[in-house]
Amino acid sequence: MGTVEKKRCSWCEKDQLYKDYHDNEWGTPNHDDRHLFEMINLEGAQAGLSWYTVLSKRENYRKAFDNWDAKKIAKYDEKKIGQLLENEGIIRNKLKIRATIGNAHAFLAVQQEFGSFDKYIWSFVNHKPVVNHYKSMGEVPAKTAISDAMSKDLLKRGFKFVGSTICYAFMQATGMVDDHFDDCWKKARKK
Numbered sequence: 001m002g003t004v005e006k007k008r009c010s011w012c013e014k015d016q017l018y019k020d021y022h023d024n025e026w027g028t029p030n031h032d033d034r035h036l037f038e039m040i041n042l043e044g045a046q047a048g049l050s051w052y053t054v055l056s057k058r059e060n061y062r063k064a065f066d067n068w069d070a071k072k073i074a075k076y077d078e079k080k081i082g083q084l085l086e087n088e089g090i091i092r093n094k095l096k097i098r099a100t101i102g103n104a105h106a107f108l109a110v111q112q113e114f115g116s117f118d119k120y121i122w123s124f125v126n127h128k129p130v131v132n133h134y135k136s137m138g139e140v141p142a143k144t145a146i147s148d149a150m151s152k153d154l155l156k157r158g159f160k161f162v163g164s165t166i167c168y169a170f171m172q173a174t175g176m177v178d179d180h181f182d183d184c185w186k187k188a189r190k191k
Contacts, residue, residue, distance in 0.1 A: 006185040011137060017055055027186060029129055029175035031118045036174060037107050038068040040154075041100050043170045044161030045091050051169070053091070060089030065100065070111075073104035099160035106158035122176065124150045130171075131178045140179050143168045 012018035012026075030036065042061065046054045054061075064087050066072040076084075084090065084097050107117055114120040124146055134140050147168035154162040162170075171177040180187040 007183055008186075009179075009181045009184045015052070018052065021055060023186070026173055027175050027178050027180050031122070033111065033117045034068050034070075036117050036121060037070050037103075038062075039173050040107075040159070040162065040170050041065075041068070041103055043166045043173065044099060044103070045093075045096050046169070047096070047161055047163075047166060049091065057090055060087070064090050070104040070107045073101055074108060076101045076104075096161060103159050103161075106154075110157060121150070121174075124153075125171070125176050129175055129178050133182050134179060135182055141168070147171060 006023070008019065008022055012022035030039075038061075042054050042058065045061070062068065064084060081094070081097055081101075085092050085094060110117050110120045130146070132140075143164035147164045150167040150171070151162055151164040154167070168177070172179050178187070
């Protein structure tokens with residue numbers, strides 16, 4: 001007798017990397033500052049590319065960016081930027097690399113002001129996930145009023161590559177928004 005495959009959101013069915021990401025991370029509330037910093041930067045790195053491209057390079061990013069240690073990244077100099085631009089394991093875009101360094105400075109300032117990035121970023125959803133009930137990809141918005149507000153505030157604080165669509169994807173990735181389809185096993189276990 002064969003094993004029965006779990007019913008997942010349709011976007012992740014084509015590849016094991018996507019399935020693992022969906023099953024273990026996407027839509028699951030995360031409050032770890034380092035992880036939140038990683039995800040805001042990876043979502044920004046995705047701009048103009050597919051999420052699969054970024055996800056497949058994720059371990060390379062962790063190595064290249066000191067396991068997303070914002071204090072270390074904030075100290076990166078031109079020599080380090082040059083090394084990153086030669087690193088074939090990441091997306092070698094100078095604007096995105098510089099944005100990550102600038103984001104480290106902004107991230108540290110937010111931690112200083114609010115005590116943690118988690119406390120700040122989750123305030124946009126009143127510190128609890130927004131649970132949506134979608135049945136297909138066509139119903140899922142690219143952005144919302146909340147992601148618009150988040151984007152505007154992050155930009156004001158000096159973050160880069162944090163447009164509203166990127167912010168919404170970040171919210172989905174970190175579980176601030178639960179957009180698992182109603183028939184997905186991860187949504188079903190929450191009912």
